[in-house]
Amino acid sequence: MSDIILAETVRIGGAGTVYIVGAGPGDPELITVKAMRRIQAADVILYDRLVNPSLLDYARSDAERIYCGKAPGAHSMPQEEINRTLADYALRGKTVVRLKGGDPFVFGRGSEEALELASQGIPYEIVPGITAxxxxxxxxxxxxxxxxxxxxxxxxxxxxxxxxxxxxxxxxxxxxxxxxxxxxxxxxxxxxxxxxxxxxxxxxxxxxxxxxxxxxxxxxxxxxxxxxxxxxxxxxxxxxxxxxxxxxxxxxxxxxxxxxxxxxxxxxx
The missing domain is CATH 3.30.950.10 (Tetrapyrrole methylase, C-terminal domain)
Known part of the structure; x- marks a missing residue:
């Protein structure tokens, strides 16, 4: 059985898949094999401040890279805009990776993004990472x-x-x-x-x-x-x-x- 989760709402035809991926605690060698493969297959990657930049080297040369990191008191992209961006690219049929430091479900707001995708019938997959x-x-x-x-x-x-x-x-x-x-x-x-x-x-x-x-x-x-x-x-x-x-x-x-x-x-x- 596929481990890609489909929202209970009707899946929108032609929608791509969003992979919410944990990049691990900092050492690029601590990323999982599954996470690396998802990066390699991505059309679009939205990545956070704590993601080791060398992980983006796994991406295709034509993959679009979007920085959406958050530092204390300085957010390059509000969470609501991140949610919209993920959904917009997926609805255009793109394979999207949301790359987060650590694990996406440990203080990573990955569940908020998953809930937004599920509400729109967009398929997604959670790829765990090593948390700090x-x-x-x-x-x-x-x-x-x-x-x-x-x-x-x-x-x-x-x-x-x-x-x-x-x-x-x-x-x-x-x-x-x-x-x-x-x-x-x-x-x-x-x-x-x-x-x-x-x-x-x-x-x-x-x-x-x-x-x-x-x-x-x-x-x-x-x-x-x-x-x-x-x-x-x-x-x-x-x-x-x-x-x-x-x-x-x-x-x-x-x-x-x-x-x-x-x-x-x-x-x-």
Missing amino acids: AIGASASAGIPVTHRGYAASFACVTGSRCHGDAKPVRWDLLAHSVDTLAVYMGVSQLDDIRGKLLLAGKAPSTPVALIEQGTTSSQRVLTATLDDIHLLAAAMGIINPALIIIGEVVRVREQLLHAQRRASAMRMIG
Whole structure:
């Protein structure tokens, strides 16, 4: 059976297909084979700011490339216009790829685009990608679960700390989940740590900041919940960056220590 989803409404004759594709966390080699093939077949590619530009090299020379990235406070194309553009090209019979950083259904608004396509009877397919909580943390040597440290983890957005009708319940997350992977939270780091501390999270809880995860520009900083904001400011951490909060951060130091010890033993031997 085809994995292309057809909207329950009547499919419009001659419409093309839209592929909502996850590009992974940054390293272009972490894209899936299916995603690469969809890029190669595309007539039109709408791509985001966090997509590694080298992935566009897979596209045909005649494929139309449309940048629609969003940075904090600066959207090159509003979401409503992106939705319309996807539908317009598909209704012209084009094969369209909507290329997103990470996974399209993890803070990627891919579901909003799929709902719009479904409402117009336009067929689409979701191609999952490696999300930053998994890819960037693994690249930094931090597991989101680890026996004895963490049996659960949550992916949380940090961008709803101010002015949202339904703010993140940091008071509940502080004790109900072992590992927190916070997206889009660097600018709100001091506020996030304050809310977690107020909810009773231990100040000694390990925290890691992973900037440009999985790429050659990756930086990893570790501290505690008590002082991570000071280190982030001193080191000038900027987006895209992932915040990992929990005891699993200690595994990174254990891995580094084991590597240093093994290297020293090889030199002695």
